[in-house]
């Protein structure tokens with residue numbers, strides 16, 4: 001099948017290399033140093049899915065009309081990336097590989113002739129240098145759209161993408177996006193202090209802040225009428241219990257998540273952007289919690305503060321002292 005992939009970083013690079021290896025005709029849209037590296041040396045994938053060097057077609061914008069499109073940019077780049085490729089892709093099925101709550105809605109608005117789906121990646125991957133990707137976790141990703149049943153097209157797309165990585169079509173994708181948003185509360189604190197998730201959960205103060213952001217996210221989700229779909233060992237019942245626990249007891253939940261997923265060495269995709277000197281998608285992660293809170297006429301002070309701290313790191317170009325993160329506990 002002809003597959004167009006927009007954005008060839010950590011996840012786009014993983015999908016492009018593995019779909020190409022599986023025999024699909026892959027073209028990637030990439031820019032700057034990433035495009036130049038892929039043109040010169042292909043995509044070099046290592047880690048959980050094995051070592052692959054994939055020579056794939058690459059251009060600033062897709063040049064061939066694909067039969068399936070994967071949008072693999074960070075959330076803040078998705079609108080411009082889709083708009084730049086709109087003529088080639090409108091009408092084809094689109095899978096938006098993205099954290100946060102907005103990816104499928106953005107694509108559907110910009111591509112009225114396409115059926116758009118979301119993919120929640122449970123893969124973790126590092127885009128250490130242009131064209132070079134290392135996979136550190138390989139769990140089964142989830143694909144769907146909206147809040148209804150998965151439907152036959154989602155099942156077909158999940159089977160097709162499973163040529164590359166394990167993907168399951170699911171009902172109530174919206175509920176799963178919320179559970180993933182809760183999970184992504186692990187991104188901000190290590191990004192602010194510049195450490196691994198293992199170091200954060202080993203530090204009782206930083207763990208308390210991470211826990212407070214996660215608990216606040218769950219509380220806002222509950223206020224928004226969300227039913228959390230099971231993901232990463234978290235489900236609706238356990239998250240509702242978590243939301244009402246005192247902070248000191250609640251810390252066991254993110255701590256167990258990190259060890260269950262073997263994420264001790266993981267720094268998260270937000271910190272990867274910072275290390276490359278690029279803007280982060282924090283406004284679509286912790287920032288989404290703040291927006292959802294305001295729709296429910298509530299406040300999300302912990303997530304607002306962490307969003308602001310990540311923006312401070314973007315501006316400073318270096319991590320902040322852990323004391324700045326501990327200050328957030330005064331808001332709990």
Ligand SMILES: NC(=O)C1=CN([C@@H]2O[C@H](COP(=O)(O)OP(=O)(O)OC[C@H]3O[C@@H](n4cnc5c(N)ncnc54)[C@H](OP(=O)(O)O)[C@@H]3O)[C@@H](O)[C@H]2O)C=CC1
Nearest residue numbers: 007009010011029030073077081098099121124125127269
């Ligand atoms: N990495 C991970 O382990 C995980 C990531 N995710 C989520 O998946 C999504 C993708 O993340 P990830 O792969 O890490 O992101 P990366 O930043 O590694 O890759 C995104 C790529 O998109 C490119 N891009 C942006 N705009 C355009 C454009 N207009 N045309 C072509 N290329 C463009 C960027 O290029 P440039 O450098 O030029 O900006 C970059 O190479 C995010 O929502 C993330 O949160 C989810 C789970 C795990």
Ligand SMILES: CC(C)(CO)C(=O)C(=O)O
Nearest residue numbers: 124183186266268269270
């Ligand atoms: C869950 C996690 C942390 C996996 O790496 C992720 O989604 C990210 O890095 O954005």
